[in-house]
Amino acid sequence: MLAEQIPASIVAFDLLALGDEDLRSKPFAERRRLLEEMMEGVDPPIYLTPTTRDASVAQDWFSRFEGAGLDGVIAKQSSLTYREGERVMVKVKHERTADCVVGGFRWHKAEDGVGSLLLGLYDDDGTLHHVGVASSFTAKRRKELVGELEPYRYGTSADEEKSHPWLSGWGAPDAGESTGFPAGRIPGGPSRWTGKRDLSWEALRPELVCEVAYDHLQGDRFRHATHFRRWRKDRSPSSCTYGQLETVVPAELDEIFALSS
Numbered sequence: 737m738l739a740e741q742i743p744a745s746i747v748a749f750d751l752l753a754l755g756d757e758d759l760r761s762k763p764f765a766e767r768r769r770l771l772e773e774m775m776e777g778v779d780p781p782i783y784l785t786p787t788t789r790d791a792s793v794a795q796d797w798f799s800r801f802e803g804a805g806l807d808g809v810i811a812k813q814s815s816l817t818y819r820e821g822e823r824v825m826v827k828v829k830h831e832r833t834a835d836c837v838v839g840g841f842r843w844h845k846a847e848d849g850v851g852s853l854l855l856g857l858y859d860d861d862g863t864l865h866h867v868g869v870a871s872s873f874t875a876k877r878r879k880e881l882v883g884e885l886e887p888y889r890y891g892t893s894a895d896e897e898k899s900h901p902w903l904s905g906w907g908a909p910d911a912g913e914s915t916g917f918p919a920g921r922i923p924g925g926p927s928r929w930t931g932k933r934d935l936s937w938e939a940l941r942p943e944l945v946c947e948v949a950y951d952h953l954q955g956d957r958f959r960h961a962t963h964f965r966r967w968r969k970d971r972s973p974s975s976c977t978y979g980q981l982e983t984v985v986p987a988e989l990d991e992i993f994a995l996s997s
Contacts, residue, residue, distance in 0.1 A: 745781040765814035786995035801992050807952055829951045837973045838944040839902055840937045849878025854923050858977045864901040865921040868958030870948050888940040900939040945971040
């Protein structure tokens with residue numbers, strides 16, 4: 737059923753062996769040439785990634801195909817051999833910034849500070865949606881964040897905490913979601929990606945705003961974890977809306993893969 741409804745594709749971008757020949761010691765330019773020869777005449781759903789040596793063409797792809805859900809472009813030296821476990825290629829990714837409400841946080845797994853900040857944006861109806869997290873803090877910064885968030889933590893009153901927009905609506909299914917999330921996207925919901933991972937979090941009064949850098953949106957949330965840039969105490973939480981996010985013109989993947997044919 738899934739094969740019919742969501743057919744899978746294979747996208748080739750490198751060739752490490754051909755028959756019994758180990759190609760890992762060959763330069764990328766030669767591996768790519770052999771890959772193109774091997775895949776000549778293949779039909780969808782098998783694809784070959786397009787490549788170019790022209791920087792202006794790469795810049796065009798970088799800008800034009802973000803709407804297809806691509807993070808950016810990969811730059812490789814044509815003389816490089818395959819280097820297992822090493823980051824020798826360069827990922828040129830989109831990065832934008834957004835001001836988000838900090839609606840909560842999760843403790844770090846080592847329990848030595850804050851692991852991640854839970855970010856929210858308001859929609860046109862005034863509903864605060866969980867849109868992602870800011871994480872990857874250093875050990876020192878994790879400990880500093882505990883004190884910085886302290887003024888926004890709820891007291892011992894459970895009733896006060898229940899007024900939080902991500903807690904007051906719990907249990908009300910969102911008609912627009914098929915995943916079982918309650919009205920307004922909130923943290924801690926079930927996901928096929930997280931499995932049994934601990935998703936518990938601590939609510940904060942939604943009064944604190946931070947600027948984060950993000951590379952891409954997937955639907956109405958950040959596709960990857962964002963990077964904390966700074967606090968925005970000059971910004972009111974109500975001004976942190978989806979309206980500040982740049983809208984990308986959609987593109988078709990078929991157009992991208994046509995470049996390699």
